Amino acid sequence: xxxxxxxxxxxxxxxxxxxxxxxxxxxxxxxxxxxxxxxxxxxxxxxxxxxxxxxxxxxxxxxxxxxxxxxxxxxxxxxxxxxxxxxxxxxxxxxxxxxxxxxxxxxxxxxxxxxxxxxxxxxxxxxxxxxxxxxxxxxxxxxxxxxxxxxxxxxxxxxxxxxxxxxxxxxxxxxxxxxxxxxxxxxxxxxxxxxxxxxxxxxxxxxxxxxxxxxxxxxxxxxxxxxxxxxxxxxxxxxxxxxxxxxxxxxxxxxxxxxxxxxxxxxxxxxxxxxxxxxxxxxxxxxxxxxxxxxxxxxxxxxxxxxxxxxxxxxxxxxxxxxxxxxxxxxxxxxxxxxxxxxxxxxxxxxxxxxxxxxxxxxxxxxxxxxxxxxxxxxxxxxxxxxxxxxxxxxxxxxxxxxxxxxxxx
Numbered sequence: 001x002x003x004x005x006x007x008x009x010x011x012x013x014x015x016x017x018x019x020x021x022x023x024x025x026x027x028x029x030x031x032x033x034x035x036x037x038x039x040x041x042x043x044x045x046x047x048x049x050x051x052x053x054x055x056x057x058x059x060x061x062x063x064x065x066x067x068x069x070x071x072x073x074x075x076x077x078x079x080x081x082x083x084x085x086x087x088x089x090x091x092x093x094x095x096x097x098x099x100x101x102x103x104x105x106x107x108x109x110x111x112x113x114x115x116x117x118x119x120x121x122x123x124x125x126x127x128x129x130x131x132x133x134x135x136x137x138x139x140x141x142x143x144x145x146x147x148x149x150x151x152x153x154x155x156x157x158x159x160x161x162x163x164x165x166x167x168x169x170x171x172x173x174x175x176x177x178x179x180x181x182x183x184x185x186x187x188x189x190x191x192x193x194x195x196x197x198x199x200x201x202x203x204x205x206x207x208x209x210x211x212x213x214x215x216x217x218x219x220x221x222x223x224x225x226x227x228x229x230x231x232x233x234x235x236x237x238x239x240x241x242x243x244x245x246x247x248x249x250x251x252x253x254x255x256x257x258x259x260x261x262x263x264x265x266x267x268x269x270x271x272x273x274x275x276x277x278x279x280x281x282x283x284x285x286x287x288x289x290x291x292x293x294x295x296x297x298x299x300x301x302x303x304x305x306x307x308x309x310x311x312x313x314x315x316x317x318x319x320x321x322x323x324x325x326x327x328x329x330x331x332x333x334x335x336x337x338x339x340x341x342x343x344x345x346x347x348x349x350x351x352x353x354x355x356x357x358x359x360x361x362x363x364x365x366x367x368x369x370x371x372x373x374x375x376x377x378x379x380x381x382x383x384x385x386x387x388x389x390x391x392x393x394x395x396x397x398x399x400x401x402x403x404x405x406x407x408x409x410x
Contacts, residue, residue: 038387038401039353042335044380049367051271051327055262057282057317059254060310062234065090065225070165070246073238078251082233090251091238093223101172104141105213108179111137112206115186131183131190138176138183145169145176164245175212182209231255234319258311260289260323263304269294271329278309281324287312289325335378338371341386350378351385351392353400358385358392 071093078090111134152169155161182205231253238250260280264272272291280289289309298305309325342348342363349362363377378384385392387401 034397034399035358035388035392036401037353037358037385037389037392037398039383040337040386042337042378042380042382042384044333045336046331046333047336047369047372047374049329049332050369051264051268051329053262053264053325053327055260055309055323055325057258057311057319057321057323058261058308059232059234059319060257060259061231061255063229063231063253063255064249065227065251065253066247066249067091067093067223067225067244068246069093069223070162070168071223071244073240073242073244073250076236076238076240076251078233078236080233080236084227084231084233084253086227086229088227090225090227092225093244104176105209105215107137109206109209109213111183112186112202112209115190116202116206128187128190131187135180135183135187138180142173142176142180145173149173162243162245165243168246179209225251227253229253229255232319254319258315258317258319259292260309260311260325262307262309262323262325263299263302264294264307265304266298268329269305269307272307272327276327278328279326280309280311281326282315282317282321287315332367332374334366334374334376335380336369336372336374337378337384339368339373340371341384341389342373342375343389350375351389352378353383353385353398356397358394358396358398360394 073091074094075092076090077088077092078084084090115131115134149169149172152161152166156163156166186202186205234252234254236251237248238244244250272294274291274294276291278289278291280287289311292308292310295306337350341350342365343350347362348365349360351358352361353359361377363375365373366376367374385398388398392398
């Protein structure tokens with residue numbers, strides 16, 4: 001009988017202990033879901049929208065100076081980075097061959113003019129002699145140019161002369177051959193006597209000779225490159241004693257006016273227009289700028305729309321300097337919150353308080369301005385959790401930290 005009472009009492013004690021431990025563990029787990037948090041009430045506000053881009057400084061205009069005839073560079077008068085003024089000398093070709101061609105065409109012109117004048121008066125014995133001398137000169141000139149052409153042709157075949165040089169040598173040969181033929185014809189006409197139609201031919205030959213002389217005179221003038229405006233030397237593409245091909249740039253100048261260049265994304269290009277004013281920061285100095293051009297076709301490599309910005313005149317900056325461009329594109333209304341309150345697990349989301357519990361809400365970031373973002377997916381008046389984010393989960397019961405919430409609202 002005593003043993004039965006003993007087992008009964010032990011059973012009651014064991015049942016009490018088991019029941020008490022179970023309640024304590026449940027109470028502890030329930031306590032873990034009650035979290036203190038701070039909140040802020042969401043409000044709609046209007047904030048300016050700005051686009052931020054990085055670009056570089058470029059010269060507004062680049063002017064490439066080249067010779068109109070091939071030749072060896074005798075002298076370059078400038079250095080890269082140098083400021084030049086309108087009328088300053090840039091580079092010079094060696095003038096020996098040009099001078100020879102000029103003198104030759106001048107002699108041909110004067111001879112043709114003399115023969116024409118004499119034809120009008122009739123030929124005398126001394127005139128026939130002069131015609132013979134002119135014919136001999138023309139023959140010597142033709143043989144000289146023919147020899148020069150053969151040399152250039154040989155150099156070209158061995159890679160020592162360009163196609164342009166060969167072409168120019170052939171042109172000179174053709175001119176010399178024509179002049180020689182004309183001189184011989186004039187000699188024949190002088191000896192045989194001239195008719196009216198012959199005099200007309202001499203006049204036309206004189207006109208051709210005069211045109212050739214004027215062309216060579218212009219080439220002689222163009223053997224000296226002169227700056228036609230103020231600017232800086234961007235690059236020098238030729239060297240002294242090197243051959244310069246006709247039309248190939250030797251000196252490149254930039255204007256004193258500058259522009260900024262950025263690449264707009266496809267999303268932003270429709271928000272910006274030509275003539276819009278922008279803020280440009282160069283070496284932490286702000287200058288005003290104006291959108292000058294926006295390419296209609298994206299760049300093949302970057303897929304960005306190249307946009308040029310006119311900058312103020314007399315800007316002291318180096319070409320290639322990095323710039324930061326800020327473009328204002330208007331105001332945007334909506335729910336703006338500090339970006340630090342947004343969480344991400346593959347999707348952007350926030351926690352709000354709804355009926356005393358934490359509730360997850362997925363959001364979409366529409367704009368980012370400095371430390372604040374404009375969101376889609378939230379409503380005015382909702383309570384956004386701002387403190388205690390790391391300890392709450394969906395459905396957790398929360399208690400508001402009133403003091404901290406007041407600070408966030410302020």
